[in-house]
Amino acid sequence: MNVLLDNLHLFRDGFLGTVSLTAASAVLALVLGVLIAGFRVSPVPPLRAFGTAWVTLLRNTPLTLLFLVAFFVLPQIVFPGISSYVLGVLALGFYTSSFVCEAVRSGINTVPLGQAEAARSLGMTFAQTLRTVVLPQATRSVLAPMSSIMIALTKNSAIAGAFNNFELFDVQKVLSDKGFNVLVIFVWVALAYLVLVFLVSGLFRLLERRLEVAR
Amino acid sequence: MSATVLFDAPGPKARLRNRVCGVAGTLVLLALVGFAVYRLAAKGQFDGAMWDIFNYAGVRNSIVQGLLSTLQAFAMAGVLSLVLAVLLAVARLSDHRAVSLAATGVIELFRAVPLLITIYVLWVAAFTSQPLWAVVFGLTLYNGAVQAEVLRAGILAVPKGQSEAAYALGMSKPQVMATVLIPQAVRAMLPTIVSQLVVTLKDTSLGFVITYEELLYAGRQMANTILVGGENPYVPVVLVFGAIYVAMCLALSALAHWIERRGRRAKTGIAVADAESATPDPGAVGGRAG
Numbered sequence: 319m320n321v322l323l324d325n326l327h328l329f330r331d332g333f334l335g336t337v338s339l340t341a342a343s344a345v346l347a348l349v350l351g352v353l354i355a356g357f358r359v360s361p362v363p364p365l366r367a368f369g370t371a372w373v374t375l376l377r378n379t380p381l382t383l384l385f386l387v388a389f390f391v392l393p394q395i396v397f398p399g400i401s402s403y404v405l406g407v408l409a410l411g412f413y414t415s416s417f418v419c420e421a422v423r424s425g426i427n428t429v430p431l432g433q434a435e436a437a438r439s440l441g442m443t444f445a446q447t448l449r450t451v452v453l454p455q456a457t458r459s460v461l462a463p464m465s466s467i468m469i470a471l472t473k474n475s476a477i478a479g480a481f482n483n484f485e486l487f488d489v490q491k492v493l494s495d496k497g498f499n500v501l502v503i504f505v506w507v508a509l510a511y512l513v514l515v516f517l518v519s520g521l522f523r524l525l526e527r528r529l530e531v532a533r
Numbered sequence: 534m535s536a537t538v539l540f541d542a543p544g545p546k547a548r549l550r551n552r553v554c555g556v557a558g559t560l561v562l563l564a565l566v567g568f569a570v571y572r573l574a575a576k577g578q579f580d581g582a583m584w585d586i587f588n589y590a591g592v593r594n595s596i597v598q599g600l601l602s603t604l605q606a607f608a609m610a611g612v613l614s615l616v617l618a619v620l621l622a623v624a625r626l627s628d629h630r631a632v633s634l635a636a637t638g639v640i641e642l643f644r645a646v647p648l649l650i651t652i653y654v655l656w657v658a659a660f661t662s663q664p665l666w667a668v669v670f671g672l673t674l675y676n677g678a679v680q681a682e683v684l685r686a687g688i689l690a691v692p693k694g695q696s697e698a699a700y701a702l703g704m705s706k707p708q709v710m711a712t713v714l715i716p717q718a719v720r721a722m723l724p725t726i727v728s729q730l731v732v733t734l735k736d737t738s739l740g741f742v743i744t745y746e747e748l749l750y751a752g753r754q755m756a757n758t759i760l761v762g763g764e765n766p767y768v769p770v771v772l773v774f775g776a777i778y779v780a781m782c783l784a785l786s787a788l789a790h791w792i793e794r795r796g797r798r799a800k801t802g803i804a805v806a807d808a809e810s811a812t813p814d815p816g817a818v819g820g821r822a823g
Contacts, residue, residue: 361540361547364555368562378731378782380738382749383775390756390767395572426539434538444540452539476647480742490650500658508646515645 321493321502328489333510335485339406339475340514344468346411351418352453358423361444369419376416381474384409385481406478410471417467425460426452458529465522472514486510578768583761587773592755599751600777606665606737606747610672611730617677622684623710636681643678649739651675656743664745668737676733683725687718687806723796725806727789731782738778748774 322329358369376384388409393400429452437447479487486507493503543551570579577583586592624636643651652671660667691714699709719726738749752774756767796805 359539361543362551362554362558364559364562368558374783375779378735378779378786379775380735380749380778382738382741383771383778386749386753386756386767387771387775390765391573391771394576394578394767395569431538438539438541447539473645473647476649477739477742480649487647487650487653490653494653494657500654504646504650504654507650508642511647511650512642512645 321498322506325489325493328492329506329510331484332486332489332507333514335479335483335488336472336475336510336514339403339410339478339483339485340468340472342407343410343414343475344471346407347414347418347467347471350411350415352422354415354419355422355426356448358419359426359448373416373419376413377420379413381409381413381477384413385477389481402482406475406481406483410475410478413474414467414471417470418464421460421463421467422453422456424463425456428459429455458526461522461526461529465519468518468522469515472518473511573768577762577764578766580762583764583766584769586755586759586761586766586769592759595751595755596748596773596777599746599748602665602740602745602751603734603737603747603749606668606672606740606745607734609669610676610737611733613669613673614676614680614733615726617673618680618684619715621677621681622688625681625685626688628706640678640681643674644682646675648672648675648736649742652739652743664740664743667743668740668745668747671739672733672736675736676729679732680726680729683722683729684715684718687722688714690721690804691717720796721804722806724789724793727785727792731785731789734781734785735778748777 354369354372357365358373360366385406388405389402392405392408426448433451433455434447437451442451475485476487479485479491490500490503490507494500541547573579621636621640624632625640627633627636648671651674652667655671656664656667660670695713695717696709699713704712737747740747741749741753744750752770756765756770759766793805
């Protein structure tokens, strides 16, 4: 108990660090993921090919390697001196976007065929069909996989901790270096992650209930 | 719904528009890639000398050594995690409440905690001088918990008549589990199990953080220590090591898809699961399945 109480500010900072990393990269992943999913079902072949390449490449690369790219290659391309927070969010967001894209795409597949056909016969364009008819209905079936993706993102943000960001992994690291019992710290850090995981899944369950419709 | 349902067969106008969109999109992409290549080339990352490092025996050796270490950790963790998964899945389905509660606790705990933290704690607490075992046991605990849930789902999907028939024949509980339920569950869940093995393979790269000398660590060392014309060869190293990882993962994913297709071909037994796991790790449902 002392480990927690004596280092409460450290745990608080770590917790908030994890939350802010997760939230920022979740937003980036959602925006990018939906956009790339749109690319993957679009009528323009080059965009479809780009979407496929994006997903295949990012899904089969270890996240740690993406972090190396973000921290060592990216600064050379744009400009050096980007904060490690931004780089971490970029790596996490890009990695997660490929999974979001696949979830959205399989969500699009669950919308009944007639919906898109009806939209088309009303003369709607591809963008209109997708935006006003298909995506809103896909949202419901996307929520469940999206919840898993966001939980995984929460846990993956620990890797950012190894790259110069302060979050719960660093709490573990700093306190172990200070000589506290590793297993006791582990229990508290694990508890913090359990809380986060339950928060995320609770949030999604709430959303699911809100969006539920009688079929 | 296939993608083609979302838009009409293009007429002359739409075809022109699509072509314009396609060309514009391609140009933007090419411009971005071109900009990246230009900037990197300006730093000398594409010079012949920079890529010449892969001609040295030492560099090649360390790539092979890294690859072998990665595969070693992957093989050990893969086997051990499957063993642990069977134990945990059977324990969670046990009729004894204490056993099943304990198994549930272990599964939920290790699925919710980031693998990196598990590995780090194992490293500091027990395996400071043998990072290999920290990586292997960390991967085993995490993936064992995840695979246990996969197996449990498979066992629960076996029709009830199967176990009822087995009990009616006078089989004992272990016999029913070992000879009737688990074989069918494994067969049905094999694609998902192999997909999770892909995750295991990718996660061996976390050993990098605790200085286990696997593939990514070898790459990092190489990029940090070799200097060509005053620059570190980050780009060649990232491209080469990225290609190795992607190739390994794609090969394993292809295996999962092949197994899935084979399973679909057979009309007997329970339905074969999807190899496509749309989540960064399929076990990430922590807290959802209570």
